[in-house]
């Protein structure tokens with residue numbers, strides 16, 4: 181007697197399958213190959229020993245011809261009647277096999293007697309960790325793991341084994357191991373696979389090289405987990421080589437803040453930040469071109485709007501060796517005056533956060549915000565990494581700028597500060613952001629409106645660059 185059982189996938193209404201069954205006595209049998217196809221799983225048959233292995237995502241089910249046991253991950257489960265084998269396919273008592281599957285590899289699956297339907301587990305679709313992809317960055321490799329849940333990044337365990345596996349254990353993770361294993365890797369990662377532990381998911385990535393322990397964090401509201409691997413730390417010799425390259429290829433990127441529809445801050449007298457920035461940038465560029473052999477690259481040399489991501493792209497593509505961003509301050513407190521130089525680093529003071537927010541607010545002005553989705557923690561961290569390679573140099577340069585400006589301007593020296601400015605993100609070279617004065621201060625607005633004053637600022641920054649360059653060259657020479 182033949183019959184059939186429907187297979188229903190709770191979260192995939194469109195996806196259905198039917199199992200053809202038959203009875204031997206009172207017992208209804210299903211064909212395991214059909215079941216495997218319904219659940220899109222691989223299976224193998226070994227005719228010599230009359231065994232079949234079904235590769236469910238959560239474990240292996242071993243079926244033996246004419247045996248009353250199935251073995252799942254080395255544990256035996258008894259059936260009320262033996263399996264049947266017709267020389268090609270294997271058949272198992274349907275109801276009891278459903279029950280076994282529902283408590284093992286298809287957790288939560290049940291047989292609905294009234295509908296004569298095997299209802300697949302929600303957990304089958306309940307994976308919260310899916311495939312992974314890699315993105316090669318200038319300074320490392322970013323592994324992006326697709327997720328469908330927010331995990332507590334603080335509880336994620338990560339370590340690197342002696343034989344070069346990066347292991348990431350995610351509490352409450354349910355990993356779709358097949359999907360993960362199918363992921364295409366690259367960069368520092370040779371391949372990926374995962375396994376389900378009791379209360380967590382374990383992801384393993386084979387590393388091509390020894391790398392520092394990566395950062396792991398959640399982005400995009402739980403849709404992705406990012407694992408940021410930094411390139412291996414350079415040996416001292418390489419670093420010297422790097423320094424040499426840096427200073428033999430003299431390319432300075434000058435970034436005039438704002439532009440076009442983004443005016444930046446505006447003084448009471450109507451002077452706009454974008455105008456002052458551009459003028460100082462052009463003056464600085466002129467000095468460098470006229471007096472040195474350095475190549476000058478502007479992120480903008482006229483009153484146009486240049487998105488922030490474009491600026492660092494320009495810098496990197498030009499092979500820039502130094503990135504100087506020029507801005508003018510504007511704050512509520514009209515008494516505030518002076519000049520200051522900023523480094524990219526996590527904002528750690530209320531003032532730093534405020535200024536970062538103000539300079540970053542330009543993002544809202546940009547036509548399409550989509551580029552800035554990339555400015556997640558991930559980008560910030562990777563950029564901070566890139567930055568940290570040049571942190572010492574950036575600090576030296578920043579100090580030099582402050583010193584040279586202080587020698588030329590009758591304005592308070594506000595020192596070197598740290599904040600995370602998007603404009604600096606991605607520039608993989610020493611870089612600083614100079615706030616040359618306050619447009620919100622009436623006296624400074626007046627000064628900044630004078631070309632002679634702006635020329636002095638340019639001279640100051642120019643001298644800082646020269647001194648910095650000389651210092652680096654000397655450091656290099658004494659290193660040899």
Ligand SMILES: [Zn+2]
Pocket residue numbers: 437438444445453507508539
């Ligand atoms: Zn600005």
